[in-house]
Amino acid sequence: MPASLAASLPRPRGGLPAGMLPAGIFLVLALLPLVGSFTGGSYLMSLGSRVMIFAIAATALDLLIGFSALISFGHAAFIGLGAYSVGILSAYGITDALVSLPVALAVSAAFAFLTGMVCLRTTGVYFIMITLAFGQMAFFTASSLAPFGGDDGLIVAARNTLAGFPLLRNDRTFYYVVLFCLLATYLFCRALVASRFGRVVRGAKENPVRVATIGFDVYRFQLAIYVVAGALAGLAGFLLANATEFVSPAYMSWQRSGELIVMVLLGGLGSLDGAIIGAAAYLLTEEWLSGVTEHWKVIFGPMLVLIVLFARGGLIGLASAVVRRFIRG
């Protein structure tokens, strides 16, 4: 589709004017703590932080699945690496975010670089499976880290300080820090996708042979975006470890990677807004249904099947179809 390549950004499929949806999302997120202050706010705020943290990871994964057709089935490993960076550093008494955040980003980026060099040799189903294999390796490595809790995980004594100040320990401040990280991630990814670099990556998604023929080394571009997506998931891991004050191998299990894929698809592929909406929809539905019954997965599983069967393009696709029908009368 050369037309979509020429456009600076993927066109929104819905009837809403471009930019209104993300603006609305971030407005709601920014106002949430104010609502929370009237009604037992700490629950709402911790739920909101969790949603935004997974939205960061889902946005990163959307860069791969939605914009590069690289279906990574091991993306939870990067969240785990970011989280373990925080946990292990704080076990050694290093608790400042100015150290642990760069370490978390560097570790997950390095892992993405090394594994990406191998994974990107394969395509299609084999790529899905080899990313899964590396995710499992990270999972088993974490499970066997006996000095750092092994299977049981590791308790982080306290949230990181920021340049020595215990800013993150206030739940509301932490919420806004997470919101800032999500906004920064979102804007960064939008700019990246719209840039020349992003156009090459999106072109390679449509037709790698043609892009190679024009003279681009597709492998290097894909490796670069794989590293970026890995580092951003590492950021999510850094925040997750601080939010829960706990790190565990379960963060890296293959089910987590599957959930991340579901989040991206639920929102709709290749639209960064969709990743945020998908993460929110997934986690809020989980929260709601698990309040209804402990066997919530019996309801949630068939819901996923129905969404795949009947709502192509995810929730955004569904919503814009409804909006279009509504506008036409």
Next chain:
Amino acid sequence: MRLRPAGGSLMSTSLLVVQILNGLQLGVLLFLIAAGLTLVFGVMDFINLAHGVQYMLGAYLAVAIYALTDGFLAALVLALAAMLAFGLLLEFAVFRHLYDRDHLDHVIATFGIILFLNQGVKLVWGAAPLSLPMPELFSGSVKLADGLLYPVWRLVVIASGLAVAALLYWLVAHTRIGMLVRAGATNAAMVSALGVNIRRLFMIVFGFGAMLAGFAGIMIAPILSVEPGMGDTVLILAFVVIVIGGIGSIRGAFVAALLIGLVDTLGRSFSVDILRLVMGPSPARTVGPAIASMLIYLLMAVVLYIRPTGLFPAKGR
């Protein structure tokens, strides 16, 4: 997957023999699961993450039917029939609508089915592990050599797995339906254009695959505990097997399943001892199990690095 060690011996050669047998047993088990998976994958290009829960469901159904009939053979036969019906139902209700979608849709829909069935068995049978008694006839041990006892049931599992492998070879290589399956794995559209009812072929392959996975679950149930989520680990191992073997290749699945079974079992048994040759006992005890559980994924990464489409890629893909 951690199987309880079988047999006990002081001599390391007999330990090696026991572990090789255990590895073979894990291998044929993985083959039973991977065979259906690789066929569904190869012929229909369909990623079925729900294949592992079919294995789990087979074991649960056998336990339930055993409670009613009090006979292992009856439980085996009826559970297999039920699994075949279940596979056909799943194909009819969900999967046939997804064949021409892309892989991501397969992943989500089957992920939903995993969530549903894992929780569903918990709802019906509870979260506590159940067990299936093994048939009286095979419940003893056999003496392989002096001081080397091995449970008969494990030998039965190995034998039945090899028998199914032989049956599959005959079906695929020497029957008309097998020929169609092979042709379908190479080029499904062309087979359809030649006038074969490809939808019916897909349905048969799918039902048969579900039955094979169920068979694996039933045969292993007397050794392992039957619990929710037991299919998840096995699913990942089966994917490793079919990717190493080459997607769509039964022969590849067989070789890779035995390879994975042996590497995993022997790695878990001997990694600590081997590492102790190069490092102290305490770090070896820490590092050994970690390396052992990573070994098969390492093997997969190496195989895919050298041969990006597996050891025996089905021709034409």
